Amino acid sequence: MIELTERQRKEVAGAKRPVRLVDRASNREYVLVRADVFERMQKALQAEAVDPSFYEFEEIDRPSS
Numbered sequence: 001m002i003e004l005t006e007r008q009r010k011e012v013a014g015a016k017r018p019v020r021l022v023d024r025a026s027n028r029e030y031v032l033v034r035a036d037v038f039e040r041m042q043k044a045l046q047a048e049a050v051d052p053s054f055y056e057f058e059e060i061d062r063p064s065s
Helices: 006-013 035-050
Strands: 019-023 028-032
Touching: none
Parallel strands: none
Antiparallel strands: 019 028
């Protein structure tokens, strides 16, 4: 596990959105989110993969005027 420096901790604590990080060696970007947010995102993605009904839609019959 990588630990944040004090300066990084303050930046993350004051952020209104997930923090973007860049690896200058590879020029790749990463997004830092809290672990609880990440876990909720993982559960939502797993639920979509398991339950294909997320992708099924029914037409709603509307009464004619």
